[in-house]
Amino acid sequence: MGTHIGRSWDGPGHVEALCPCPKAPCGLVDRDNTSDACGQHPPENMRTIRTSHRLEDCPEVGRDVVVAMSRTIRAREAVVKAADEWDGAYFSFELDDAIDDYRAAVEHEAAERIRNSERLRSYTDDHMGDCNAAADAIDPDVEEST
Numbered sequence: 001m002g003t004h005i006g007r008s009w010d011g012p013g014h015v016e017a018l019c020p021c022p023k024a025p026c027g028l029v030d031r032d033n034t035s036d037a038c039g040q041h042p043p044e045n046m047r048t049i050r051t052s053h054r055l056e057d058c059p060e061v062g063r064d065v066v067v068a069m070s071r072t073i074r075a076r077e078a079v080v081k082a083a084d085e086w087d088g089a090y091f092s093f094e095l096d097d098a099i100d101d102y103r104a105a106v107e108h109e110a111a112e113r114i115r116n117s118e119r120l121r122s123y124t125d126d127h128m129g130d131c132n133a134a135a136d137a138i139d140p141d142v143e144e145s146t
């Protein structure tokens with residue numbers, strides 16, 4: 001029987017965003033499909049699992065958020081690196097670019113949280129189209145998101 005697992009209390013988190021395991025449609029990791037390179041999810045690592053559901057209970061939304069979180073975390077690291085390497089001269093193209101990338105990553109993540117929100121889906125019912133239109137307004141180039 002398949003089970004989706006995660007190491008955060010509240011659905012997929014940073015651990016899932018950064019680990020090499022394939023992600024289930026909900027953004028968690030399938031216990032039967034972990035990566036050998038992952039130090040977190042393979043059962044033999046004996047790490048604490050804080051979130052889980054059976055395959056048949058999977059909400060099947062959320063993977064795009066986890067992918068977006070990974071991009072945001074890496075974009076933030078790039079800002080820190082560019083700032084660290086800046087020699088203090090008048091302008092740093094690297095830092096400027098890194099900040100632009102980080103902003104785009106944050107906006108994309110925010111839009112994916114709207115598009116993938118279980119709460120919005122059940123709450124707004126047939127207004128999800130409006131929510132998605134709002135998400136598209138802050139994150140127009142959705143094709144890029146894979």
Ligand SMILES: [Zn+2]
Pocket residue numbers: 019020021029034035038039040041042
């Ligand atoms: Zn993993």
Ligand SMILES: [Zn+2]
Pocket residue numbers: 004024025026027028053055057058059060
């Ligand atoms: Zn799932």
